[in-house]
C-alpha cells in the first residue's frame with residue numbers, strides 16, 4: 001500500500017536531508033513515492049533511486065543484454081542510476097559498465113569487503129562504489145586510483161567494513177530512543193527495534209575514524225567522497241555519518257563538501273542540488289549554530305526549505321509561503337513509548 005506522508009521521507013527532511021539516492025531499493029514502491037513528492041502531493045526529499053538492484057539473476061549474458069536492462073531502467077523506471085551487484089565475473093561487470101555508458105545511466109556498485117573487487121570497480125569505470133574499502137590505511141597508489149578514475153566513494157561508516165559498525169557508537173553513546181524529534185517522525189516499534197539492543201565496543205576498537213581519514217586522503221587527492229547513511233536510522237543517522245567522516249583529520253568544510261556538492265556529483269545531480277546557485281532547486285538547511293566551528297552543529301537545525309517551501313523542522317508544518325500544518329501521522333499519539 002502506498003501511504004500518504006511516508007515517514008522515512010519526512011524524517012529525512014526534518015533532519016535536513018533534502019536529496020538522496022537510494023542505491024538499491026527492495027521494491028518499486030519508491031517510484032510511486034518519488035512521483036507523489038514531485039507532484040507536490042506529499043512532503044519529501046528528492047528521492048532518487050536505482051530501483052531494485054541488478055544481480056546475477058538478471059541473467060545478463062552479453063553487452064547487448066546489459067543494454068536492454070539499462071534501457072528498461074532508464075525508460076521505464078526513469079532512473080539515472082543503477083546498482084549492479086554480484087552480477088557475475090569481471091567481464092560481465094565490464095559489459096554492464098559499457099552498456100551503462102552507451103545508454104547514459106550511472107552504474108554504482110559495492111565491493112562486499114573485497115579490496116580487489118573495489119579496485120577493479122575503479123579501473124573498470126563504475127560511477128560509484130558504496131561501502132568502505134576494508135583495508136586501512138590507503139596509500140597514495142589507491143588514493144590516486146580513486147581520484148583519477150573519478151569513482152564516487154561513499155564509505156557508509158555506520159555499517160563499517162573491517163571494524164565494528166559505527167552506528168553502535170551512537171546507539172551506545174547517545175539516546176535516540178527518547179529523542180522527541182526522532183519519535184515524532186519514526187514509528188516507535190522501529191525506534192525500539194533499532195535502539196533497545198546494540199553492541200558495545202571500547203572506543204579504540206572502532207575503525208571509522210581511520211577509514212574516514214583514508215577517505216579524506218582520496219578527497220584531498222581530488223577524488224569524490226560522499227556521505228551515505230545506508231538507511232540505518234532515517235534522518236538522524238545522516239548526521240552520525242557526517243560526524244564519523246569528520247571525526248579524524250577532516251576539516252568541517254571537507255565533510256560538508258562531501259555531504260553536499262560532492263555527493264550531488266556522485267549521484268549525477270550536481271546541476272540541480274548540492275550548492276546554492278541560481279538555477280538549482282531552492283533546498284536549504286538553516287542552522288542555529290555554525291557547523292564550521294563544530295560539526296555536531298549540523299543537527300542544530302532551525303528551519304528546512306525544500307523546493308522553496310520553508311518548514312519547521314520539528315513538525316514539518318509549512319511556514320512559508322503557505323501556513324499549512326502537516327497532518328498527524330498514523331503512529332503519533334499512540335500512548336506510552
Ligand SMILES: [Zn+2]
Nearest residue numbers: 177188192337
Ligand atoms: Zn521504546
